[in-house]
Amino acid sequence: MDKNSREYEVCVCRHVTRGTIEDYIRENNVTDLKELCKALNMGNVCGACREMIMEIAASI
Numbered sequence: 154m155d156k157n158s159r160e161y162e163v164c165v166c167r168h169v170t171r172g173t174i175e176d177y178i179r180e181n182n183v184t185d186l187k188e189l190c191k192a193l194n195m196g197n198v199c200g201a202c203r204e205m206i207m208e209i210a211a212s213i
């Protein structure tokens with residue numbers, strides 16, 4: 154699946170999609186990685202998704 158798709162699963166461990174992350178960032182104006190991971194319960198298993206989460210936050 155296209156990484157830019159809203160349905161793309163960014164955090165595979167926690168099943169969090171790009172759309173969910175984008176909406177949360179827009180609605181709450183949060184771009185801090187730690188805060189995002191805590192709020193959406195992601196990035197806390199293998200950590201492989203953190204870089205992409207930061208990229209998404211930077212692009213909004």
Ligand code: FES
Binds near residue numbers: 163195
């Ligand atoms: S892919 Fe997000 S913690 Fe593993």
